[in-house]
Amino acid sequence: MSHVLEVRNVAKRFGGVTAVDDVSFCVDEGEILGIIGPNGSGKSTLFNCVLGQLRPTSGEVLVDGRSVTGMRPCDLNRLGVSRTFQLLQVFPQLSVRDNLILAAQEHQGTMLSRLFGRPDAGLTADAEQMISFFGMSHLAGEMAGGLSYGQQKLLDAAMAFMAGPRLVLLDEPAGGVNLTMLGHLKERLKTLNSERKATFVVIEHNMEFVMSLCTRVLVLAEGKILAEGKPAEVRSNPKVIEAYLGH
Amino acid sequence: MKTLLKYAQVALVVLAIAALLAAPLVLKPYGIFVLSQWAVMAIAAVGLNLTLGYAGQISLAQASFVGIGAYTVALLQPFGVPFALAFVAAGLLSFAIGWVLGYPALRVQHHYLAFVTLAFTTLVFLVMRNEEWLTGGIYGISNIKRPIILGWSTVKPVPFYYFALGMLALVTAIVWWLLRSPWGRAFTALRENPIRALSLGIDTRRYTLFAFAFGSALGGLSGAMHAPLVQFIEPTSFGLSLSLTLLLMVIVGGSGYFLGPFVGALVAVIMPEWLRFADGLYLIAYALLVLLLMTFCPSGILGLFGRLANLIETRAASARRQSLSAKLDQKPVSS
Ligand SMILES: Nc1ncnc2c1ncn2[C@@H]1O[C@H](COP(=O)(O)OP(=O)(O)O)[C@@H](O)[C@H]1O
Numbered sequence: 004m005s006h007v008l009e010v011r012n013v014a015k016r017f018g019g020v021t022a023v024d025d026v027s028f029c030v031d032e033g034e035i036l037g038i039i040g041p042n043g044s045g046k047s048t049l050f051n052c053v054l055g056q057l058r059p060t061s062g063e064v065l066v067d068g069r070s071v072t073g074m075r076p077c078d079l080n081r082l083g084v085s086r087t088f089q090l091l092q093v094f095p096q097l098s099v100r101d102n103l104i105l106a107a108q109e110h111q112g113t114m115l116s117r118l119f120g121r122p123d124a125g126l127t128a129d130a131e132q133m134i135s136f137f138g139m140s141h142l143a144g145e146m147a148g149g150l151s152y153g154q155q156k157l158l159d160a161a162m163a164f165m166a167g168p169r170l171v172l173l174d175e176p177a178g179g180v181n182l183t184m185l186g187h188l189k190e191r192l193k194t195l196n197s198e199r200k201a202t203f204v205v206i207e208h209n210m211e212f213v214m215s216l217c218t219r220v221l222v223l224a225e226g227k228i229l230a231e232g233k234p235a236e237v238r239s240n241p242k243v244i245e246a247y248l249g250h
Numbered sequence: 251m252k253t254l255l256k257y258a259q260v261a262l263v264v265l266a267i268a269a270l271l272a273a274p275l276v277l278k279p280y281g282i283f284v285l286s287q288w289a290v291m292a293i294a295a296v297g298l299n300l301t302l303g304y305a306g307q308i309s310l311a312q313a314s315f316v317g318i319g320a321y322t323v324a325l326l327q328p329f330g331v332p333f334a335l336a337f338v339a340a341g342l343l344s345f346a347i348g349w350v351l352g353y354p355a356l357r358v359q360h361h362y363l364a365f366v367t368l369a370f371t372t373l374v375f376l377v378m379r380n381e382e383w384l385t386g387g388i389y390g391i392s393n394i395k396r397p398i399i400l401g402w403s404t405v406k407p408v409p410f411y412y413f414a415l416g417m418l419a420l421v422t423a424i425v426w427w428l429l430r431s432p433w434g435r436a437f438t439a440l441r442e443n444p445i446r447a448l449s450l451g452i453d454t455r456r457y458t459l460f461a462f463a464f465g466s467a468l469g470g471l472s473g474a475m476h477a478p479l480v481q482f483i484e485p486t487s488f489g490l491s492l493s494l495t496l497l498l499m500v501i502v503g504g505s506g507y508f509l510g511p512f513v514g515a516l517v518a519v520i521m522p523e524w525l526r527f528a529d530g531l532y533l534i535a536y537a538l539l540v541l542l543l544m545t546f547c548p549s550g551i552l553g554l555f556g557r558l559a560n561l562i563e564t565r566a567a568s569a570r571r572q573s574l575s576a577k578l579d580q581k582p583v584s585s
């Protein structure tokens with residue numbers, strides 16, 4: 004059986020800077036892979052290369068064994084791959100409910116059928132379910148721009164799950180989120196992982212979060228994979244301690 | 251509170267529609283002509299609001315589409331093409347050209363896009379002026395007849411006024427439908443954050459092209475009404491100055507607000523007429539008014555109402571909180 008995600012020798016150079024340097028790894032169904040590494044080690048750039056926001060300088064990306072290198076993010080999303088960005092990205096002028104409907108509407112029918120179909124593309128029930136799953140029922144009608152930072156961060160993650168993706172890439176989902184919210188988010192991710200068989204790749208600085216959530220961890224330093232393994236192994240790896248945990 | 255404001259808004263709209271319908275009872279033919287002009291220009295402004303206000307794509311080319319629509323109707327008339335057909339042709343032609351004009355928007359944005367669309371306005375103007383064999387050059391086309399629709403003659407000012415109102419209503423209904431469909435949500439997403447939208451499966455390229463095509467089509471329909479309204483067209487009517495006026499309508503009314511272009515068109519078409527009492531100073535007074543409005547309320551007239559509504563809403567919410575916390579304070583502390 005092929006891997007859900009396979010990254011083969013991906014490199015990305017910006018002028019003289021090599022942000023991602025010959026990275027290869029695989030993710031299998033049901034895994035939660037953590038990616039850690041110091042700031043500027045190329046984690047976000049790697050995500051952008053995998054998801055088509057950037058075109059890798061070289062290398063190949065495969066989803067379910069099919070090459071998706073250079074595919075547009077919208078087409079990739081409709082194949083069941085979704086993401087969040089490091090910086091918060093919700094649509095402030097839309098309500099929480101509309102943000103969630105938006106996140107799945109392009110998966111329903113065609114452009115023409117959406118033009119003549121229902122305004123909510125038949126997604127209100129799904130959106131409400133996701134809203135209550137993330138404990139935001141009291142906020143459903145609020146403009147996303149009016150929520151607290153932590154709530155927007157949860158909404159951002161919820162949007163990535165709306166279309167029932169097979170693979171979700173989360174870029175620092177815990178950044179700037181308080182402890183209660185963080186526990187909440189972790190529980191939700193675990194549930195989605197076990198109940199919906201969603202596969203995750205999570206970039207995160209919060210060690211506690213990574214260690215308790217991820218099944219496997221990949222350490223990136225200066226664009227290269229420094230170490231890979233079970234959370235506990237990685238934590239005690241001297242190279243990793245020196246490069247990352249040491250300071 | 252929110253629902254109250256909503257009702258107030260609906261009541262205002264109903265009142266405005268009633269006033270528009272009753273206007274011929276009180277206005278002289280010139281007044282009716284000005285109101286017809288408002289209805290026709292509002293169609294183009296609604297289109298530009300779709301492209302700019304909702305989808306976030308700046309265009310200084312809207313006047314060109316008004317011109318394309320007007321010339322389409324004027325040029326088809328001598329061949330005995332029925333107005334309805336010419337009207338549809340004007341819309342379709344503008345849709346197609348607008349689609350093509352959308353391609354630069356896939357590469358450049360903001361002021362760069364403004365300049366690309368500005369160049370397009372100039373190009374269309376030059377074609378209208380220089381291709382005399384087709385357009386009559388600087389002399390334009392005169393004697394454009396007003397149509398007879400299913401036996402109903404729109405030749406006189408009042409029937410044409412109602413005809414223009416009807417067309418505006420039709421266009422408004424279509425745009426309302428479009429904006430409340432998932433497309434409206436996708437347009438807003440395109441305006442607010444195209445990169446995030448793309449990652450959520452929204453084909454931003456197609457929506458950008460459609461935003462241009464639909465907006466331009468409405469420009470064309472506006473032109474198709476403009477030609478029989480003024481009955482004489484010439485290239486300078488469709489130059490940069492009209493594009494800027496249309497942009498002004500959208501911005502002054504409130505870009506991205508559904509009712510914005512109607513209010514904006516009212517300001518841009520009617521205000522100069524009202525200010526005529528100031529004689530030679532009326533254009534200066536008008537310019538000053540726009541200056542003041544844009545300085546103190548950059549989100550437009552409807553933006554001003556939105557801010558007002560928010561203020562009332564916040565006041566009400568904090569009052570609720572206060573009375574609630576007052577109640578909590580009264581409770582005996584048990585711990
Ligand atoms: N668009 C870009 N243009 C130029 N350099 C970039 C760009 N994006 C990222 N970089 C560089 O690539 C390196 C990796 O950045 P990034 O992937 O954001 O790291 P991380 O997410 O691990 O903190 C950094 O040196 C950064 O300056």
Ligand SMILES: [Mg+2]
Nearest residue numbers: 046047048089
């Ligand atoms: Mg990063």
